Amino acid sequence: MRYREIYQRIRDAIAEGKLVAGDRIPAARTLAAELKVARGTVDAAYTLLAAEGFLIGKRRHGTFVSPSARPRRPSSTAKSFLGTSQPPDLRYLFGAPLPLTPDLPSFDQFPRKLWYRTVSGQARKSGIPQLTYPDPLGLLALRQAVASYLAIARGIHCAPEQIVITGGYAGALSLVCRMMLRPGLRTWIEAPGYYFTKSAVELVGGVAVPISVDEEGLNVEEGIRIAAEASLCVVAPSNQFPLGACLSLRRRVALLEWAAHSGSWIVEVDYTGEFRYDGQPLQALKSLDSADRIFYVGTFSKTMFPSLRLGYLVVPLSQLSVARDLTERLYGALPVLEQYAMTEFIMEGHFGRHLKRMRTLYSARRSALISAISRVFAARLDVLPASGGLHLVARLKEDENDALIEDFAGAAGLRPLALSKMGQGTPREQGLLLGFGNLPDGEALSIVRRLRGVFST
């Protein structure tokens, strides 16, 4: 197909820095005449490039290379990224992972052979019942296994019928938002917080109200002061994203009382609650939920690996029929093979052993990253003392631009994330999220040196 050649040539020119942000490209008619192809062929190529963010059309002024299109290495155009207030481009997550990407689990130490042997074993055992439409709530055996796991690991006692198997954290949060929100209803979100949360709330017409976070976690008093009537509160009590605070007991009690009193609902996001490096993991907030106000969200993306696309939601007893009705109407059922394999992986004890190994591994990788930063940056970077999760947060000086550093680091083959992009519309702090879960052993120092090279002074 000829249009693909045109498409590819322009992409290559951008990648090689021959075309840079703001450059005007030839009118489709001119290029078509020059290449002796139909006008529609060039149009198709331009449309694709525009859809992928490489080109932008300005009405009557022509077509230009987009400011967000960037060459593979830093160039003089990098200044155009200064002062961006865009949310992070989620595309950084897709494809081969770069060092320092926040919140990726270890890929090098994941027991791939054991996992795929489990998958293949389940595939061999699959018969006709495994081919038909699966229950949109998830495989019952997996829901039972997750219920047992949650009781032991997170102090949550629930019936398997309360569990919905979802497409990761995103699937679980989307489901809760569609169940509980209506246009105009307000939701507390943590600021800074996980960028996906705001998006999920707003996609169903909900209004996200950013609530600040401090060393005790979500500022519950502030939430009650500015939005007591909110319908929903999305909170990560075990390990706040991105700052890593743990919600204090005082605030846990206040939050539960608010929800019970106002008839509001809490979404407990527990995406890395399993990983804590100073003592035992804390029990989930859900373990205290005697008033049945909490939707609990967990994911296998961090404890296993992201492309598995499995997460789980614990639904309050009173909302079970709403959950069943909506999952049937949406019919977002997941492929069953992974669900069977995950069930066996848990039941055979592989999952528990893997978690135990990963806790030790991540603790060591975290220490290695802290040492390397201290050695290379000395007091130049201020690392927050978070004791869980899969990334560190380093604060920058006030006059520094974390988004610019993120861009330059990206060009240097590293993927720290700018803290300011997690601000959810509130005043933005400058900092970097530095992932250590997937940091190769023995490479912390060389990677941190590469990061140092990105800083101007």
Added chain:
Amino acid sequence: MRYREIYQRIRDAIAEGKLVAGDRIPAARTLAAELKVARGTVDAAYTLLAAEGFLIGKRRHGTFVSPSARPRRPSSTAKSFLGTSQPPDLRYLFGAPLPLTPDLPSFDQFPRKLWYRTVSGQARKSGIPQLTYPDPLGLLALRQAVASYLAIARGIHCAPEQIVITGGYAGALSLVCRMMLRPGLRTWIEAPGYYFTKSAVELVGGVAVPISVDEEGLNVEEGIRIAAEASLCVVAPSNQFPLGACLSLRRRVALLEWAAHSGSWIVEVDYTGEFRYDGQPLQALKSLDSADRIFYVGTFSKTMFPSLRLGYLVVPLSQLSVARDLTERLYGALPVLEQYAMTEFIMEGHFGRHLKRMRTLYSARRSALISAISRVFAARLDVLPASGGLHLVARLKEDENDALIEDFAGAAGLRPLALSKMGQGTPREQGLLLGFGNLPDGEALSIVRRLRGVFST
């Protein structure tokens, strides 16, 4: 857990007909005292039973066995189902398939070993890049394979970048509704039609406008007359569900002209377009889409098997960036292993060969079902002459109740579906959808005889 025993005892009592619809069950406090358990234990059991539709609570009047709870065999309570106007309970699709279930593909002749060998081979080849977050638009290699397949099999010429891999038909339709509808916007739906369509439109606040269907398919003139300003039209041109009509050329042209003229969008549902038993499959409406107004939806649920949960959406060029933005915000990515395996299955020619075998098989099963009906029912049932798809439609006499027959057939271990439930709010015809895709060879006659036994005369 004690509450599960209580739960199971009540379920058993309903299944065995000891408790029937409308029976009052003891107050939780009374039962708790009787069984010497905590009140909360009984409450938990009742809540679960209510969530699953076995019980209903009537404020101040107590708790009752639900009208929709039914014993495993017909009983005197069956009359309470008379005149139901409920949409079909989708749960019929989950779990082991019963004979005559509409629109299931063959499970007995699906090449399970070949498929799972392909899956296991891909599992063995998986490395670190296969573990990380997948592109929410789907694996590019699969999108390329689907684009090639669509060009050859359905006459659709599109770029791989226009294809989104989705969780079956449901995932694709939900995505289009979320992209293109806003509260209050109107959508033409076929009446009778696929029950999921109305649900998907209404979940985003859209207004479904039922348009009648005749032997030329969707009545486009009627649509233009009563809702010319609609934003969307969902249509199955190759094989209308459930009546099997094929949209006439005259109406295809009228529909495309309407969309181009009014700036509306068409969703072409092509869920069994591959299966046609009198000559070659028709080309898709999308193959005529020079104005770029059609979202094309296909699924592997019928051509492969449902628990694979893979479908595909072809997005108009002008809507590509909207599709990318929304899929990233929703992050409903699918597990990658099935996507790699499906790619190989297509590229190695297994998929094409399987389709060819299934066309022959389904043609024979369709003939066997028609012969058996003619032999057992003589002129008692009027079978429509649809020439594609995976089910037949048999019209009932005016004074018969298809929902009641569906219920009795269910109790006899068969799963025809009542045509009246597909009416989408319009006047309802009485009839039965009789699936033949999964009808075991040599059993058509005995199965149809069992169905005959359900009829009163």
